[in-house]
Amino acid sequence: EPEVTQTPSHQVTQMGQEVILRCVPISNHLYFYWYRQILGQKVEFLVSFYNNEISEKSEIFDDQFSVERPDGSNFTLKIRSTKLEDSAMYFCASSEQGASGNQPQHFGDGTRLSIL
């Protein structure tokens, strides 16, 4: 069964450094998302991406964050000048359609980001 894959599974970075989290969505999906889950808290929406542009972003997704689809298969989340509070599990998800189609979003297994 097709799945969303994320790399690396665990990233340890010094505060202030930049990190890039990588995702390969399911191949026929058109909508891509990033969510994060701080330990013990809810899964929170960060950003959605469609047709090579951001379609929606949350208040969390400020200028520190950016997303890119550099080629036909990868989808990346860049976090510049990381802070301690950026430590979390970051999930990539994809779906065939957006919410209007009520299609489920399928999630990868996440990247655990630890900021020291």
Add this chain to the structure above:
Amino acid sequence: EDQVTQSPEALRLQEGESSSLNCSYTVSGLRGLFWYRQDPGKGPEFLFTLYSAGEEKEKERLKATLTKKESFLHITAPKPEDSATYLCAVFLTGGGNKLTFGTGTQLKVEL
């Protein structure tokens, strides 16, 4: 403010002991409700989509139902492999494509 609340936070069952998990929502407009299963260190795994009150979906020992205010995930004769955190998430009217998640119910099924 739109809210999705799950109860109980944690549930311990004996193998074969059926029970229900609750997801209640106070939202301005619901377009769809999703149930996911999350194992430790893994991403949410899609289980069900429910669109309208009265709808029911089943898969093996799991059955999801939806009313105008809440959804239930019924687990019949659970097995230890059903142990996981069960997450409820909603698409809101005017909420774009983002899912709003509840805090989850951590289920442990013991022999």
